[in-house]
Amino acid sequence: MARRLSYSARFTHPAETLYQAQSTRQYWDDMMAGFQMISPHCEVDDFTSDETGLRVVLKQTIGRDQLPALAQTVLMKDMVITREESFGPFDPDNTKGNYNASIPAGPGSLNGWQELFPTETGCTIRKTTEVKVFIPFVNGKLEQLMLVNLVDLFRAEAEYAADWVKKNL
Template sequence: MPRRIEHSATYACSPAALHAALTDRAYWEARLEAVGGTGATLDSFEAAGGGAEVALTQVIAADKLPSIVSRIKSGDLSITRTETWGPLAADAATAEVTALVSGTPATVTGTTSLTGDDTATTVRTDGQAKVPVPLVGGKIEQAVADNVVRLLVAEARFTEQWLAGR
């Protein structure tokens, strides 16, 4: 059974300011450098129609993986993520998010939304981790979900700093 992923962060800026960051290549490059980990790459970035499609790869070293994950995949994990942000309309925007773990059946899917007003914007991610492996899939799903939330927290901290510097 897939594990739910839920995360929320609030920023002291307008939705327009946050959306401008999320549709800016420089933001993604800086975010990957700060919290992407060793070997992270921005594979593609395309801004169009007021939104952006971002694809990136992150690598988790084998020695950093929970032992339960090593049961289905030896070596480092390569994770390909995409975020497809729509345009900002009425102080709101949404993104479809996916992550695929190379060489495994593990997937993460979800939606991220931003809403707010001139003084604050809340970003909410709702998704699920799915690892269809008999016996250990549920434990791996929980490990994936926990790690995704930790990553979202780190990315939110980076985003706060990025916005404060602008």
């Protein structure tokens, strides 16, 4: 059975500013450079931004020895995560997008949708994630572990976004 989680990141700047930041390759390159403190193999694999929206493909390798013990029982080598994020064209009321992550020969799936919308004090990105693990007996524990780690990731990325916008836009 899949598990779902919604996470909202609130920002003090306008939605258009955050969208503008994510529409630049430098934003993503800088983010991957920051991830290299945790995992030395992080890169922007593909990036597109035009009138139809934006799409970025990120690749990150996490050493097996850095994984929680439960994950090490399932994965016998380093974990290579390919993550794709997209947003449609900017809509001042609600910009919608999707994201997913995959691991070659991974034991499950991670998919989600996101929306960027204005608030009275700035804007919010809401991400709703669904994870599913296909391993009997440990699937629920792995799904929960993935969701907990996603919250940490989304929180760190929100802090990064606010800081990047402040310094660059």
